[in-house]
Each structure stands twice: as C-alpha cells, then as structure tokens.
Amino acid sequence: MAATDSWHDPERCPFCGEALASPGAGFVDHTAENPDCEAKFETWRDRIGGDVRGGWSG
Numbered sequence: 001m002a003a004t005d006s007w008h009d010p011e012r013c014p015f016c017g018e019a020l021a022s023p024g025a026g027f028v029d030h031t032a033e034n035p036d037c038e039a040k041f042e043t044w045r046d047r048i049g050g051d052v053r054g055g056w057s058g
C-alpha cells in the first residue's frame with residue numbers, strides 16, 4: 001500500500017480511489033464526507049510536512 005508515496009492522479013482520492021468532483025478542491029470535499037480518507041490524509045500530510053517543517057523554522 002504505497003499509493004500515498006506519490007499522488008499521481010489528482011482526479012482520484014489516493015486512499016480509496018474514488019473519483020473526485022474536481023482535482024484539489026474536490027479532495028477537500030471528499031475528506032469532509034469520508035473521515036477515513038481524512039484521517040489517512042492527515043497522516044500522509046504530517047509525514048510529508050515533517051520533512052519540510054525543519055527547514056521553515058524562523
């Protein structure tokens with residue numbers, strides 16, 4: 001289950017594969033309706049963001 005390492009299809013939810021109403025904004029709506037995907041997205045974002053945060057301090 002390494003689908004979340006790279007999000008290659010912005011028109012689909014990378015966690016459940018469901019088609020989104022629109023890329024980007026549609027995903028926000030999707031997570032609002034799918035808490036399970038939202039939780040996975042939070043984990044994914046935290047992991048990605050963790051690498052960046054150190055460089056942004058100050």
Ligand SMILES: [Zn+2]
Binds near residue numbers: 013014015017030
């Ligand atoms: Zn989903």
